[in-house]
Amino acid sequence: MLDDDRTGTPAAHPAEPAHADRDSLRARYAAVRKRTEDLAARLSPEDMQVQPRTECSPTKWHIAHVTWFFETFILREVFPRRKPFHPDFPFLFNSYYWGAGPRQPRPERGLLTRPPLDDVYAYRRAIDADMDRLLAIAEPDTLAAMLPVLEIGLAHEEQHQELILMDILDLFSRNPLRPAYRPAEAAPAASGAAAALRWHEHPGGIVGIGHGAPGFAFDNEGPRHDALLRPFRIASRCVTNGEWLAFMQDGGYERPDLWLMDGWGTVQAEGWQAPEYWVRDGDGGGGWLQYGLTGTGPIDPAAPVVHISFYEADAYARWAGARLPTEEEWEAVAAGLPVEGHFLVHPARDALTPRPAPAAVGPVQMFGDVWEWTGSPYRPYPGYRPPAGTLGEYNGKFMSSQMVLRGGCCATPAGHLRPTYRNFFYPHERWAFSGVRLAEDC
Amino acid sequence: MLDDDRTGTPAAHPAEPAHADRDSLRARYAAVRKRTEDLAARLSPEDMQVQPRTECSPTKWHIAHVTWFFETFILREVFPRRKPFHPDFPFLFNSYYWGAGPRQPRPERGLLTRPPLDDVYAYRRAIDADMDRLLAIAEPDTLAAMLPVLEIGLAHEEQHQELILMDILDLFSRNPLRPAYRPAEAAPAASGAAAALRWHEHPGGIVGIGHGAPGFAFDNEGPRHDALLRPFRIASRCVTNGEWLAFMQDGGYERPDLWLMDGWGTVQAEGWQAPEYWVRDGDGGGGWLQYGLTGTGPIDPAAPVVHISFYEADAYARWAGARLPTEEEWEAVAAGLPVEGHFLVHPARDALTPRPAPAAVGPVQMFGDVWEWTGSPYRPYPGYRPPAGTLGEYNGKFMSSQMVLRGGCCATPAGHLRPTYRNFFYPHERWAFSGVRLAEDC
């Protein structure tokens, strides 16, 4: 039901999930749920409790909220008389759905020291048991009807997995001990010089944009439509830390002529001098170190710059005599590429930080490593209408004042991304794993 | 020089102004400058001194700033060794040009009780005399070189004429006496029922967007480029006060489901219950009156609603089952229409408030009366590059987080507007004469 309105091809989708094998569905559900718990396994109850600022949520809240999502939009939809697991949890763990009733104010999620973590895990167990049973025994019609929402629920939980890593990094970064979420595997070998930057031309013309193929996508990725592009060039890889240091050394953070007006105001108000999580090297030499999920270490000049705002990405592009790609340009290039890259596979084994791009002829690093700011404001596609019902609030109501990012990052669960995937943040925000790739007119 | 970079047709424009008649230029300059003084003539020195909030400027500052513009970008460019009229004025009256040196902080323009108004007028007289002499005797080459900047300077002053009216209305609205800038001519006759709303189809396809013809335009109106539109319908006239009252009575300001997330946050933070400058009728009946430049009076249900934010326009459209037009859709419709409408002609004789649309078959009221919010964020057109030099800061650096409005209003000087003209405000702002026209997909 969700997909139909969005794509305008109602027949295709309900049919498709009906072929899904129950056991593989149950396995997928279990695997997604397990990854959340794997992410939390390294955290103490205290780590999971604190909300460092309004934009971030406590891990405990994330864990409860994604559970509430399945309870509310699947279990209580399928069984309309089903009571909530706990009468207060809908209030506590609803995020922003007006249609689902009142809720704990977002800035006060960190005050919820009760329910304790054990109760939240008990909630999780109970909902998981019911979900598994439902997937096992539901009538085919019921299963078909709930499948689109199940897909949303799984994708939703994957989004919160990335948020858990983002929010924990923000929290830990404000602790003077600068704890590591996980130790680095070994002292990373110096990665050597970055791959040379090359430019790849695209001829422009009319291109199809947005999700239209079978398979799940969020409503904001559609409807698929034509866009008219002018010829352009796109960089073969993302901007590196080494290039960013050159920008800084050239006064990038001190020259208002490089910045959008609102960006320069933010630079001054926030005292920005470098990307988020860069810290001064204490050796007095004026150098920089980079803090991340594996602790503090040297800056790898070949790795992509990360944790920058749109304002910084835009200023860098101006300094470099280039510009940001639009989201349509980005998608036109990405559409023909395999969705492969450095994503989140398992928190115990991943690098947990962006890695240098390989040397290559064609565009690389389009997927994974860092989200790439585009020059496109996040607005509805032509013909977009949010789905009916409460889940219509999922994406549509955020379509103002934010900018689109594309491609996923090293904290995005593997398998989550699509070339049509649209992420969005406010232009001043830096706690996502956000970087930049340049473009220019032909 | 300004236009060339922008339009990509460098040869055309320098040639064109060279044909201009010196006397008509001098007359145009004098006429534009006179209109500013006509607007100020009804104001006391105190009225012209106060800055009610950061976004607004004192009339005295407007008057000085537009003068500084001619002094800085024409007289001191033509005569590089020319000293400023007063050594402190460049600091006091520069608005936001980094390239022109440091400046008085914007929120503190109202603190400049010195220089007194007489000195500002003396400044004006001196610059006007020099400008007039320059226009009279400049070598043809010099004249040709300065003409593009002169056009900007005149258009710039016209923009500030509209700002003077906007800012004075804001200031007076916060005085409990609610003074009238000018008395209304007479008790306005009830305007009767609004013209019926009709929908006009546009077939979509590839349309040319942006300024490309001879004649002046701002850099942000170009370069002219093709855009691909889907078929759409646009409303024959703007939304009226009567329709807005229906929205209010249907709980428009109390239903979060109608609003963008940021919009609803603003409604709650600001306590919005009606458009800006609507005031409760003191008779206890719960009705509304409208405050404006001619004082407080009844709400004309047939006149277009005015002083609404983008958020309100967007919520209204959702409530009405429609949407806002994009700026390209708006321009595609407007391109074929004469630029006629209810603009500012003379403050002594104008209505100074939007008037009802006439009954008509085709789209009317596209120009004048109220600026029309579009659904388009204010971003550069494909291929846009700001002009070189300080005037490159005029438009480009504002291209984030604002929305485009089109069509001009009753406070826009007649002759100022073009179908390609792009105005822009933040989505929460309401002190412009901003309204809304609906669109929908075919």
Added chain:
Amino acid sequence: MLDDDRTGTPAAHPAEPAHADRDSLRARYAAVRKRTEDLAARLSPEDMQVQPRTECSPTKWHIAHVTWFFETFILREVFPRRKPFHPDFPFLFNSYYWGAGPRQPRPERGLLTRPPLDDVYAYRRAIDADMDRLLAIAEPDTLAAMLPVLEIGLAHEEQHQELILMDILDLFSRNPLRPAYRPAEAAPAASGAAAALRWHEHPGGIVGIGHGAPGFAFDNEGPRHDALLRPFRIASRCVTNGEWLAFMQDGGYERPDLWLMDGWGTVQAEGWQAPEYWVRDGDGGGGWLQYGLTGTGPIDPAAPVVHISFYEADAYARWAGARLPTEEEWEAVAAGLPVEGHFLVHPARDALTPRPAPAAVGPVQMFGDVWEWTGSPYRPYPGYRPPAGTLGEYNGKFMSSQMVLRGGCCATPAGHLRPTYRNFFYPHERWAFSGVRLAEDC
């Protein structure tokens, strides 16, 4: 060393503690330390982690900070080459002592999810072991020299015990579940009518104020000095909830004439309608319930009103035709009374909320139940000089803009209080167990 400067009677105090029995000292130290852990025993790691607002601290931080106090001001003073238990803990757990080096910003204490609670308890164990050994084996001279600081350290920890209860109440009150720190013993019997209010006269004259007797006191309680009082009357007991309800019903929170200017500004800015932690009864009758450490329950009209600001105390007194006592008046009455009352004995058995005053002829309830706002700003006594060294920052630097409260409360550890004891809060603060007793001129 600390006491000497303060009291001006250097000989008396060092001599006195030298008689102390080592074993009783060790037992006192252990008992005070144990009470902190008893208080924490009912809290989860998450409860102990969160800082609900700048003025409050996490329980975990309190527990670590009081330990740092003994480590820093005793162990590292006695053994100057002793290293800190952990190199980062002095930074993390210093509260406000400039002399002890830089520190974690107060508003960010809640961000310290690391070190985990276990490490903080390990810290505690280590310091306790060393303190116990030191008390057991120190040379008599060393013991004598450290005793004044030990007394401060123990009193300091008792102050933080009260703060733990205050801060946990504040935290839990902002959780929509409104958890109880501990269940109430049983449904409290209706306590019946409050004891009648009587007035007790004091003849005024020159009275001795401040600490001068043997035994420990904080530096801000001295030096003892004479004060000249006019004849006055003081109320036999504190203002009750029943009396406060009468004030509310008479429009106490709506009449600006009853309030100090700053108080009325606070009423309006904060929307105060009742004491802190009073909540509307959900039955629709407009009544009130009281939330506290044992949960939410009916308001006992005979119990003293608690969790009011100085502004409210002052407004109430004005409404009642009386005034607040000065701190000298309060002390002149209290000096002759035994320091007996309803204090904190053990969190498992206490009422944890103020109890009604007994019927009595003389003044009662001067000690315990609720801190009593006085009309005296917190300023140094005549001749006051802070002690030399870092502990001179303990009290002196707070002597501006706060008001004195006297008498202790139900959350103050038994044995902590003296008639000369001066507590202090800003006039708008309400999270202490603060109440009010009236006075008037004769």
Added chain:
Amino acid sequence: MLDDDRTGTPAAHPAEPAHADRDSLRARYAAVRKRTEDLAARLSPEDMQVQPRTECSPTKWHIAHVTWFFETFILREVFPRRKPFHPDFPFLFNSYYWGAGPRQPRPERGLLTRPPLDDVYAYRRAIDADMDRLLAIAEPDTLAAMLPVLEIGLAHEEQHQELILMDILDLFSRNPLRPAYRPAEAAPAASGAAAALRWHEHPGGIVGIGHGAPGFAFDNEGPRHDALLRPFRIASRCVTNGEWLAFMQDGGYERPDLWLMDGWGTVQAEGWQAPEYWVRDGDGGGGWLQYGLTGTGPIDPAAPVVHISFYEADAYARWAGARLPTEEEWEAVAAGLPVEGHFLVHPARDALTPRPAPAAVGPVQMFGDVWEWTGSPYRPYPGYRPPAGTLGEYNGKFMSSQMVLRGGCCATPAGHLRPTYRNFFYPHERWAFSGVRLAEDC
């Protein structure tokens, strides 16, 4: 009626004013009113319009407000059916009297560009004419009854005369032109070395404090009562600029140990490095200049430091090994001295800035030049009760969180001050002509 309650000697005062000569009363009234207009004569309508921040008011508002005071508390009291001069003026020009009805919010006084200055002066003329007639012809009983309020009205206007100078200085200081209210008479001769600082002993004991003699005083100066003082020493003169520079050079603004906690917080939040209105000398030498009503000039090391906060005065005293006097100590010394000093006589001829103290044996400069911060919070005297009626709001409701200053300054109208006069400001405020005199214990 006003004085009686306050002093407790009701018979004395009504009798006394009855001896007043009508003509001398009319002359006094006229002289006070004229001085306000003399102060305004150097200001433009724009200067008189702007409110630079909430604590300051526009000169135009001051001029209207003092007029409203006579209209409201005398003319409309004597003639109860008298209508206001203009129906909106009570709303616009009431300052803070709840009893006198609603009013323009204080932060928005500067928005009142209407009524124009001419209307305010017309208001002034009308009230002055009626006041003069009333003083000329009122029945003796009426005259006697109104005399206490007349005295308040005149003293009130004198207070606003000082405020006009303070507020204009604040406004002009924020104009980058740094205009002079009036040019300095001539380049001031270097004043030479400051008089040597001497200490004068007071034996302490019981002293009478507060106003008790015949003649007008504000209610907050009474009731007269005894206070018990310890022996103390007071400095012969105020702290000089030269001494303050030594404090600065010794790191006075960088050493937290010298400051009260709230004071240090203010230093950091505001970036204080010197007294208010000190500006860096532009010659690059790191020196300072002083801006004042006669413009910017060198700092006179012998003149008293001015425009310092209580926090700065307190920190200086701590640095100097001294303390601030209490208000009772100050008054005990001042009581025996003639009320002579450097006050405001006429804005055209005065220095308009504090002058060095003369060399002398006894305490000098107690009156005039600079207000002297005391260590006493502004609280009611024992037995104080505000007068009945609306004028009871004049002083009493401000008695929290402010500190007492004594002695008047160079902007206080001559004749306005008494040894018992209590001025009060918040401890962080600096725009009054506030300085400091040291004291110490014997």
